[in-house]
Amino acid sequence: MQPSLPLTCPTIDEETIAGVAEVLRSGWITSGPKVKAFEAALSTLFGGRPVRAFNSGTATLEVALRLAGVGPGDEVITTPLSWVATSNVILTVGARPVFVDIDPVTRNIDLARIESAISPATKAIIPVDLAGLPVDRDRLYEIAKRHGLRVVEDAAQSMGSSWRGQLIGSIGDLVSFSFHPNKNLTSIEGGCLVMTSEAEAKLAEQYRLQGVVRTGMDGMDVEVLGGKFNLTDVAARVGLGQLVRLDEFTSKRRELVRAYFAQLDMPAVHALGLGLPIADFTQSNWHMFQVVLPENAALTRAEVMAKLQVLGIGTGVHYPAIHRFTLYRSLGHAEGDYPLAEAVASRILTLPLFPSMTLADVSRVTEALIQVLQA
Numbered sequence: 001m002q003p004s005l006p007l008t009c010p011t012i013d014e015e016t017i018a019g020v021a022e023v024l025r026s027g028w029i030t031s032g033p034k035v036k037a038f039e040a041a042l043s044t045l046f047g048g049r050p051v052r053a054f055n056s057g058t059a060t061l062e063v064a065l066r067l068a069g070v071g072p073g074d075e076v077i078t079t080p081l082s083w084v085a086t087s088n089v090i091l092t093v094g095a096r097p098v099f100v101d102i103d104p105v106t107r108n109i110d111l112a113r114i115e116s117a118i119s120p121a122t123k124a125i126i127p128v129d130l131a132g133l134p135v136d137r138d139r140l141y142e143i144a145k146r147h148g149l150r151v152v153e154d155a156a157q158s159m160g161s162s163w164r165g166q167l168i169g170s171i172g173d174l175v176s177f178s179f180h181p182n183k184n185l186t187s188i189e190g191g192c193l194v195m196t197s198e199a200e201a202k203l204a205e206q207y208r209l210q211g212v213v214r215t216g217m218d219g220m221d222v223e224v225l226g227g228k229f230n231l232t233d234v235a236a237r238v239g240l241g242q243l244v245r246l247d248e249f250t251s252k253r254r255e256l257v258r259a260y261f262a263q264l265d266m267p268a269v270h271a272l273g274l275g276l277p278i279a280d281f282t283q284s285n286w287h288m289f290q291v292v293l294p295e296n297a298a299l300t301r302a303e304v305m306a307k308l309q310v311l312g313i314g315t316g317v318h319y320p321a322i323h324r325f326t327l328y329r330s331l332g333h334a335e336g337d338y339p340l341a342e343a344v345a346s347r348i349l350t351l352p353l354f355p356s357m358t359l360a361d362v363s364r365v366t367e368a369l370i371q372v373l374q375a
């Protein structure tokens with residue numbers, strides 16, 4: 001049963017729907033002029049840096065790792081508190097994920113712990129801006145530079161976020177975004193990679209489509225092993241319709257989160273032991289609003305979620321700690337290895353947040369949550 005207030009919901013306007021219909025009637029529906037236009041618009045957004053689009057954020061991350069030269073025998077440092085795609089792609093290219101515990105306040109990778117995880121095999125770092133809260137880019141790049149490491153920013157959740165006034169994507173090394181429907185900007189499925197040079201972008205195009213390089217009217221060669229990661233024009237047209245509304249979406253999310261704080265950041269709620277995120281209204285795009293349920297609560301998280309569902313409110317878990325999954329345990333990662341991530345992951349709960357939500361919806365969620373926690 002779909003709750004009357006879902007966890008999230010994309011905003012697709014009529015202009016975008018009409019634009020998609022136009023693409024479908026045009027006779028060219030896969031990668032073509034709309035993908036080029038989407039890439040150009042994204043590049044403009046990111047200060048003119050080279051950008052290429054892919055058919056998922058996962059494909060985007062995989063290509064980024066290949067561009068960074070990550071492969072068998074290499075180690076990549078990342079966070080255990082993310083969507084599993086972040087570390088799956090490290091395995092896909094044949095490398096080994098090395099997890100570093102989180103800072104429970106930001107819920108992002110703890111930069112103070114990164115250097116002790118660096119070994120001679122370390123090739124790259126994949127930081128994740130969980131819920132859109134940016135990892136400290138100054139400290140991150142200071143560490144990467146000192147150790148000669150590439151950075152693949154998993155900015156899947158931070159489209160529209162910024163660091164010290166600069167948009168995420170306009171600064172840094174390789175920056176990967178996702179356009180999954182739950183993300184702040186969607187192309188149904190899709191993603192894009194911001195790169196450091198046109199040469200890198202040309203190579204990304206090869207990894208994107210079977211390694212193919214075309215010359216002249218009839219020339220074709222294959223130099224590297226590429227995949228099938230190209231975005232369709234239908235998807236790109238959806239993305240273009242979203243991009244012009246990005247600032248509006250971000251402002252609306254921030255406004256809704258201010259209401260969440262107004263209703264939850266108070267003594268009566270603190271007394272319940274509910275953990276709130278950092279109240280950042282300038283840098284985070286508020287991809288998600290996540291609370292951490294009280295320790296030793298009378299109800300389990302699953303019970304809280306079920307009670308909210310009965311009240312018509314959708315919630316989610318973002319995310320279970322990656323190192324505890326069977327696949328990762330089979331690779332030598334163990335329960336207890338990253339206790340701070342485990343503690344947050346076991347009690348974190350994502351509340352509804354999306355641009356078409358109303359302030360009344362926020363009140364409905366907070367009243368229901370307080371009622372459930374007090375029971």
Ligand SMILES: *Cc1c(COP(=O)(O)O)cnc(C)c1O
Nearest residue numbers: 056057058083085156178179180
């Ligand atoms: C969504 C997401 C991805 C993967 O993106 P897809 O488009 O679903 O492939 C990777 N990392 C993080 C942190 C994400 O949130």
